[in-house]
Amino acid sequence: MSAAPRPALVPRIPAGRYRFRQVARMEWIKLRSLRSTVWILVATVAVMIGIGVLVMANTKVPAPADRASFDPTNNVLAGVALGQLAIGALGVLLMTGEHSSGMIRATLAAVPNRPLLLAAKAAVFGVVTLAVGEIVSFVAFLAGRAALPAAVPHPDLGQPGVLRAVALSGAYLCMVGLIGLGIGAAARHTAAGIGALVGLEFVLPLVVAGVEGGPEPLAKFFPTFVAGNSLAVAKPVAQMLSPWAGFAVLCLWTLAALGTGAWLLARRDA
Helix, strand or coil, X not given: CCCCCCCCCCCCCCCCCCCHHHHHHHHHHHHHHCHHHHHHHHHHHHHHHHHHHHHHHCCCCCCHHXXXXXXXXXXXXXXXXXXXXXXXHHHHHHHHHHHHHCHHHHHHHHCCCHHHHHHXXXXXXXXXXXXXXXXXXXXXXXXXXXXXXXXXXXXCCCCCCHHHHHHHHHHHHHHHHHHHHHHHHHHCCHHHHHHHHHHHHHHHHHHHHHXXXXXXXXXXXXXXXXXXXXXCCCCCCCCCCXXXXXXXXXXXXXXXXXXXXXXXXXXXXX
16 A cells, blocks of 8 residues: 655744745735725725815806916816825825734734835835825726816816826825825824824924915915816926925835834834
C-alpha cells in the first residue's frame, strides 16, 4: 500500500515580519468586509450624481454679461462638496473603528511596524477611493450634461480645462479620504476625528475668509476652496490658485495629515 503524498509546505512569514504586500492584503480584506465601506461609497455616488443632475436641470441661460465667467463644469461637480464629507468620514472610521473595537491591538501584534501599517492602509484606501472618485466624477458630469436644458451652453470633455477639472475632482475625493485617514490615526476617536475633519473642510476656511473679508489670501489654501475654485473649474477664478498649484497644495495637506497620524501612531500605546 503506497503512502499518500505529503502536501507541499506553504512558506509562512513569522508574525511581526510582514512586508508591505502582506499588510496591504490584510488591509484590503478588512476594508471590503466592512459594511460601512459599501454603504458610504454608494451614498457618495448617489449624492454626487443626484446633486449634479439637479443643479444642471435648474441651470438657466446666462445673461450676456455673465457668459464669459459661466462655467457649467463647476456647476455639475457641485456634489463634490458633500461627497468629500462622506469619503473623509470613511477615512476617519477606518482608523478609529479599530481603536473603538479593540481590533487595533491584534493588528499591531501582527504588524508592529506602525508606519508600515498606516502606509498599507493608505495605499489600499487611496486606490479604492481614487477609482470611485474618478468614476463618480465622470458619471456625474455626463448625467448632469444630459440634464442641462438645450438652450444652455453644454460643457464637453474636449473643451479646454474640462477634462482636467473632472479628473482632478475625482483625485480630490481620494485625497480628502486620505486626510481623514491621517486625522483618524491622530485622533483615535470617531467623534473627535470627524469633528476635526469638518472643522478643516468647512468651518475654519469660512472663519478665515470672514476675518479676511474675502477668500484671499489665506482661505484659498484650504482644501474646500482649492476644490471649488481651482480643481473643479474649467475657467480660472480671479485671485485663486491655478489648478495645478491647488493640486500641489492639496498634496501637502495629505502628506501633513498622514505624516502627523503616522508620527502619533508610532509614539502612543494602542
